[in-house]
Amino acid sequence: MVSSHPRPEPLTIRPPSEWRSLLLRSTRGCNWNRCKFCGVYPALGEPEFSMRPLDDIKSDIDWYAARMPDLTTAFIGDADPLCRPIDESVTLLTYLKERLPHLSRITAYARAGTLYRLGIEGLRRLAAAGLTRVHTGLESGDLATLKFHCKGQSPKMVIDATRWTKAAGIEVSFYILLGLGGRDRWKEHIDGTAAVVNATDPEFIRLRRIWLFTPESSQTATACPLWADIQSGTFAQQTPEGTVLELRRLIEKISGMTSRLVCDHANNYLTVEGDFPGDKERMLAEIDAFLALPKEEREQHYRKVGSRI
Numbered sequence: 001m002v003s004s005h006p007r008p009e010p011l012t013i014r015p016p017s018e019w020r021s022l023l024l025r026s027t028r029g030c031n032w033n034r035c036k037f038c039g040v041y042p043a044l045g046e047p048e049f050s051m052r053p054l055d056d057i058k059s060d061i062d063w064y065a066a067r068m069p070d071l072t073t074a075f076i077g078d079a080d081p082l083c084r085p086i087d088e089s090v091t092l093l094t095y096l097k098e099r100l101p102h103l104s105r106i107t108a109y110a111r112a113g114t115l116y117r118l119g120i121e122g123l124r125r126l127a128a129a130g131l132t133r134v135h136t137g138l139e140s141g142d143l144a145t146l147k148f149h150c151k152g153q154s155p156k157m158v159i160d161a162t163r164w165t166k167a168a169g170i171e172v173s174f175y176i177l178l179g180l181g182g183r184d185r186w187k188e189h190i191d192g193t194a195a196v197v198n199a200t201d202p203e204f205i206r207l208r209r210i211w212l213f214t215p216e217s218s219q220t221a222t223a224c225p226l227w228a229d230i231q232s233g234t235f236a237q238q239t240p241e242g243t244v245l246e247l248r249r250l251i252e253k254i255s256g257m258t259s260r261l262v263c264d265h266a267n268n269y270l271t272v273e274g275d276f277p278g279d280k281e282r283m284l285a286e287i288d289a290f291l292a293l294p295k296e297e298r299e300q301h302y303r304k305v306g307s308r309i
């Protein structure tokens with residue numbers, strides 16, 4: 001009999017690639033909440049961080065198990081659900097697998113600092129309990145850019161954490177933000193990012209363009225911290241064409257990897273996609289073909305894509 005339990009508590013956001021997944025809310029909001037470029041949770045009405053009680057999350061799992069027993073993929077949020085005590089994460093994953101035995105992919109957002117703290121043994125425990133992939137914000141591999149944006153991670157930390165995660169048998173999906181170095185530091189931003197990718201060979205490289213919550217675009221009129229830097233002139237925003245050149249430089253500098261690169265977000269100006277190393281030249285050729293278009297045509301394209309979250 002299907003229980004009368006209320007519908008599962010919704011997540012704030014999820015990766016586009018998880019649109020068909022069971023969406024399980026383990027934590028609310030972000031426990032870090034300091035990245036200058038972000039502000040997503042406060043802007044979408046979730047300014048505080050909290051951990052949901054395990055029994056409530058189990059009830060949500062029961063709801064899905066009663067109605068959609070054949071689900072094959074699940075995603076756990078909000079921003080950093082693996083920051084729970086590891087015994088609780090293992091309990092949740094184990095329960096999820098027991099109640100939905102057809103799940104073959106269980107993924108979660110994970111901060112690099114959290115993966116680092118879990119260490120290889122903690123990550124192995126999570127993999128054994130069923131975790132198969134983490135969605136991690138690399139954002140940039142340039143230390144100065146990371147520091148400026150208060151990301152709370154260093155390239156070395158990300159490299160170590162990613163190697164341990166992969167060694168534990170968990171796939172890594174990196175998010176990279178074009179434009180994060182601004183106009184003044186775009187080359188260092190991209191070169192450092194390529195260096196982290198080349199040191200880790202993540203399964204996925206997902207590109208996004210920096211997108212700002214301003215007082216107008218935020219649902220709560222809460223602007224991201226970077227907005228004040230832009231207003232004061234401390235941060236010079238990258239141009240649209242500059243982000244395309246960043247994408248080209250990144251692809252050019254990635255070498256010896258087997259990652260899949262995707263631009264799976266509507267705010268990307270170009271949506272190149274492919275597997276390294278085989279598709280590298282084709283991806284570069286697609287970008288070059290765009291850059292060879294008349295200036296007016298390129299600018300028209302930038303205006304058409306505009307700015308979308």
Ligand code: SF4
Nearest residue numbers: 030033034035038079
């Ligand atoms: S980028 Fe991630 S870690 Fe940083 S504030 Fe946003 S949700 Fe939190």
